[in-house]
Amino acid sequence: MDRSPIDFEALTRNGRIHGSLYRDPAIFEREVEAIWNKVWVYIGHESEIPKPGDFVRRQIGLQPVIMIRDDGGAVRVLYNRCRHRGNLLCHRDRGSSETLKCPYHGWTYSRGGALLAPTFEEGYDSNLRKDDFALTPVERQGAYRGLVFASIASTGPSLDAHLGAAKEYVDLFMDLSPTGEIELNTGTQKLSYRGNWKFLPENSLEGDYHGPFIHRIAFELHGKRTGLDMSSLYENQIPDVIHSLPGGHMVEDYRGATMAPPKRAPSEARLAYVALMEKRYGPAKANQLLSTIPPLGYIFPNLLYIMTHIRRVQPVSVDETHVYYQPMLLKGAPDEINTLRLREHEFGFGPAGLISPDDIEIMERNQRGVAARGNDWQFIGRGMHRDKVLPDGRSSGFTMDECHLRGMWQYYGRLMSDPDATLSP
Amino acid sequence: MDENRYREWLALWDKDAVYWVPCNDDDIDPTRQVSIIYDDWGRIEQRVERLVSGSVLAQDPKPRMRRTVSNIEIEDGTGNEIATRSNFTLVLAKGGTQQLWAGRTIHKLRRAPSGFKIFYKKVMLVNADQEMPLLQFLI
Numbered sequence: 001m002d003r004s005p006i007d008f009e010a011l012t013r014n015g016r017i018h019g020s021l022y023r024d025p026a027i028f029e030r031e032v033e034a035i036w037n038k039v040w041v042y043i044g045h046e047s048e049i050p051k052p053g054d055f056v057r058r059q060i061g062l063q064p065v066i067m068i069r070d071d072g073g074a075v076r077v078l079y080n081r082c083r084h085r086g087n088l089l090c091h092r093d094r095g096s097s098e099t100l101k102c103p104y105h106g107w108t109y110s111r112g113g114a115l116l117a118p119t120f121e122e123g124y125d126s127n128l129r130k131d132d133f134a135l136t137p138v139e140r141q142g143a144y145r146g147l148v149f150a151s152i153a154s155t156g157p158s159l160d161a162h163l164g165a166a167k168e169y170v171d172l173f174m175d176l177s178p179t180g181e182i183e184l185n186t187g188t189q190k191l192s193y194r195g196n197w198k199f200l201p202e203n204s205l206e207g208d209y210h211g212p213f214i215h216r217i218a219f220e221l222h223g224k225r226t227g228l229d230m231s232s233l234y235e236n237q238i239p240d241v242i243h244s245l246p247g248g249h250m251v252e253d254y255r256g257a258t259m260a261p262p263k264r265a266p267s268e269a270r271l272a273y274v275a276l277m278e279k280r281y282g283p284a285k286a287n288q289l290l291s292t293i294p295p296l297g298y299i300f301p302n303l304l305y306i307m308t309h310i311r312r313v314q315p316v317s318v319d320e321t322h323v324y325y326q327p328m329l330l331k332g333a334p335d336e337i338n339t340l341r342l343r344e345h346e347f348g349f350g351p352a353g354l355i356s357p358d359d360i361e362i363m364e365r366n367q368r369g370v371a372a373r374g375n376d377w378q379f380i381g382r383g384m385h386r387d388k389v390l391p392d393g394r395s396s397g398f399t400m401d402e403c404h405l406r407g408m409w410q411y412y413g414r415l416m417s418d419p420d421a422t423l424s425p
Numbered sequence: 426m427d428e429n430r431y432r433e434w435l436a437l438w439d440k441d442a443v444y445w446v447p448c449n450d451d452d453i454d455p456t457r458q459v460s461i462i463y464d465d466w467g468r469i470e471q472r473v474e475r476l477v478s479g480s481v482l483a484q485d486p487k488p489r490m491r492r493t494v495s496n497i498e499i500e501d502g503t504g505n506e507i508a509t510r511s512n513f514t515l516v517l518a519k520g521g522t523q524q525l526w527a528g529r530t531i532h533k534l535r536r537a538p539s540g541f542k543i544f545y546k547k548v549m550l551v552n553a554d555q556e557m558p559l560l561q562f563l564i
Contacts, residue, residue, distance in 0.1 A: 093554070187449045187459040192556035217480045221471045322556045327459050339456045343463060347471075351560040352446065352462045354475055360559055361482040364520070 006030075008416035012409040015381030015402070019370040022196040027416075028318035034416050035301055036061025038153045040162045042303035042312060043067050043077055045184035045326075046146040048094070053111050056094045059314055060152055065138060066090050067148060068100075070112035077141050077150040078113045083133040100135070109135050145174050146182065147303070147310075165394055166249040169295040173305045175285075176294055178276035179332035184310060186342065189325040189350035193360045195367035197315035198412075200323060201298045202405055203359050204306060205250045208241070209382070209400040214362060218354040226344075227262035230293070238399045242383070244407025246393040248300030248415075251404065254292045261291075269336035276332065300411065308345035319367055323360075325350050380405045426563040427491050429484075431473045434563060439535055439542040442466040446564060451549040461553070461560065476563075483519075483561035490517040490562060494530075505536035506544075517562065524558060527551045 006027070011018035021027055041060045044067050048056050055068035057080060064080035066089070082089045082102040089102055089109075099116060100109040106119040113135030118124060138150040142159035144167060149159050163170075174182050203210070211219065223229055243251040266274070277286040297305050304311035305328075314322040327345040329338040348355040370378075383401025390396070397403040426434060438444075446462040447453050455463050464472060475481060492515035500508040508531060515526040533545035548564050550557075 186457065187453060189448055189459055189461060190554070190556040192558060214480075214482060217475050217478045221475060225467065225471060325459075329457075335456065342455070342457075342459055343468075346460055346463055347468055350448070350459070350461055351557050352564075354472065357559045357561050358482045361561075 006416075009410075009413040012413035015379060015384050015406055017378040017380060017409055019373060019376040019378065022198065022367065022370045023318060025318045028196075028315070030416060031315075032061045035412070036315075037063075038151070038156065038415065039301060040140075040142070040149040040151045040156075040159050041301065042299060043148045043150050045182070045310065046075055046143065046148060047181075047183045048185050048326075049075065050185065051096065053098060054094075054096045055090060055100075057090050057092065060138070060150060061315070063152065064088060065150065068111055068113075071110070072112070074112075075141075075143070075148055076112060077138045077148065079136040079138065081136070082107055083115065083135065084118065089135070107133075113137065145170060146184075162247050163299065164247055164249075165245045165392065166247070166251070166297065166299055169251045169253065169297045170299075170305065172253075172255075172289070173294045173297065174328075175281065175289055177330040177332060178273065178280050179330075180280070181331040183329040183331050184326050186327045186329055191323045191325070191351050191360065192316075193321055193323065193364055194319060195321060195363040196319060197313050197321040199363040199366050200311075200313045200321060201250065201300075201304065201408065203363060204304050204311070205252060205296060205298050205404055206400075206402065207296070208252065209402075210359075210362070214358040215355055218348070218358070221354065222348075225347075227264040229260055229263075240388075240396045241399045242397040242401045242404050244395045244404040246411075248408045248411030250298040250408055252296040254295065255288065257399070258291045259293075267336070269334040269340075272334050273337045298408070300408065307348065308341055309349060325356075380409070429476070429487050429562075431476045431563070435470060435473045437541075437543050438466060438469055439537070439544040440466050441544050442469055443545045443547075444469050445545075445547045446560075447547070447549060447553060449554045451553070461550070462548075462564075481561055483559050488517050488519040488562060490515055492516075492526075502533075506533065507541075508533045515564075526564065528553075528564075 011021060043058050043065065044056050049067060049069045052069050052071050052073060055066050058065050058067055065077050066080045067075060067077050070076055080089050082104065084102060084105055084107045087102055087104040089100055099111065108116045110116055115130045115133040118128065138152050139154040140151040142149050144159065144163055174180065207215065219230060238257050240256055241252055241254060243253060245251060274286065274290065277290060281289065293307060296307065302313045304313070309325050309327045312324040314324065316322055327342055329341060347353060351357065380402040383397040383403055386397065387403045388396045395403045395407060442465060444462060444464040445455065446460060448459050448461045476484065492513050494511050494513050497509060497511040502508055510529065510531055512529050513527065517524045517526065528548050528550040531547040532543060534541040535544050
């Protein structure tokens with residue numbers, strides 16, 4: 001941007017967030033450069049493309065990529081652009097293919113991205129080297145527990161450094177699987193809302209505070225249906241639930257908020273599942289994993305893991321966002337357990353669920369609310385006076401505190417202030 | 426449905442109900458693939474309970490909507506059961522815009538003393554594989 005620089009740190013300091021960050025198209029453009037084109041972005045899970053040739057179409061910021069499994073079984077993230085004339089190579093959301101053939105002039109690539117044949121090759125001079133026209137891989141790629149990330153900045157912190165303390169919580173979430181592996185090839189609920197992308201991580205991780213207001217009926221119905229009393233998670237002021245992690249990540253960790261066991265006898269499938277969990281993790285850890293809900297988390301900037309599913313955030317423009325919900329199945333768990341996970345997911349989440357649509361409706365109203373500029377600041381100061389800051393840079397607070405939101409915005413402010421810096425998380 | 430008469434709608438269902446709106450594709454395996462809605466009777470009842478509670482934000486105010494049902498085919502059923510297939514288009518006004526929804530519906534109905542009861546309804550949305558707005562009304 002050529003105009004006078006914006007002091008982003010001032011716009012996100014002391015628990016105050018400026019309204020322009022949700023509505024200014026110039027700031028959105030800057031986010032694309034300073035965030036989406038810089039940091040590690042979640043692409044997808046390896047289980048979505050189990051066989052060679054399987055692919056899914058994704059985006060890094062506004063740029064189209066594909067994630068494909070090559071002939072050797074490796075996962076590759078490639079720019080989705082034919083090297084000939086720049087046509088979108090894969091236009092389907094997902095599929096499986098022997099080769100990648102551009103529909104425009106027929107240039108054909110291997111599943112790993114090598115150019116197999118330009119068409120009407122005799123028309124090119126002998127200097128045309130196929131090696132110069134392979135599909136372009138993203139600059140950096142990595143994975144953690146099957147979650148594939150990519151960065152289109154050639155330098156910057158490693159994926160391991162970016163994830164840092166967040167890995168512990170991803171582990172807790174995925175350890176609900178009795179094999180430690182999850183399956184995300186379950187289809188995708190796709191939703192669109194008229195609001196800024198940052199409303200989604202903010203809202204998704206502060207359900208303790210807004211839950212009693214917008215989800216009260218849904219939680220009551222959930223308790224009636226499952227026999228589980230979740231009120232201990234929402235009504236008590238429990239310390240060390242809310243965490244801000246270095247790198248802009250957020251977590252709600254409920255290990256300190258054990259729920260009473262359900263008021264009904266477990267099914268045979270549930271007993272079999274518990275036995276598998278005890279066999280893998282030992283009774284103590286299995287009990288700890290099963291006696292509360294798994295942590296809810298956000299990995300900056302576009303990955304959320306919430307209750308039943310992995311959620312991806314995809315900005316479209318400053319005031320339009322796409323959300324993708326993919327339920328997580330537990331590899332090795334009884335089929336009945338996994339089918340029940342799907343049913344519970346659908347009942348809560350996606351376009352027709354009983355929980356997340358109230359959040360989406362609020363986000364659309366939030367976008368309209370911040371058009372009012374009378375006093376152009378939001379306040380996220382709950383718990384500021386009692387934040388517990390740890391030596392590793394994380395901070396923690398009580399249920400309903402907002403230290404995690406402050407941490408995310410602080411990191412956002414740093415990235416936006418100096419897009420050329422190679423920031424450590 | 427267009428007049429938000431939820432309890433009357435609930436009374437149309439039989440207790441072995443399946444109310445299914447597939448996601449991504451019309452023919453998925455609902456035991457392994459996610460749907461938009463896959464309710465048994467208990468879940469339909471809870472869905473209705475939430476709608477009548479007045480706490481559904483997307484229903485404040487209640488959206489105005491009308492749908493047209495056409496291309497109705499009735500299959501000969503066995504005994505006292507029949508299946509119907511039909512198309513619908515639905516226009517819904519909400520938040521200053523109009524939304525257009527469309528799809529094909531399979532109903533399976535059972536004759537009961539009070540008339541027909543629905544025991545299976547599958548709604549195949551035209552936009553099942555697209556990014557969609559909230560679906561917080563009866564489809």
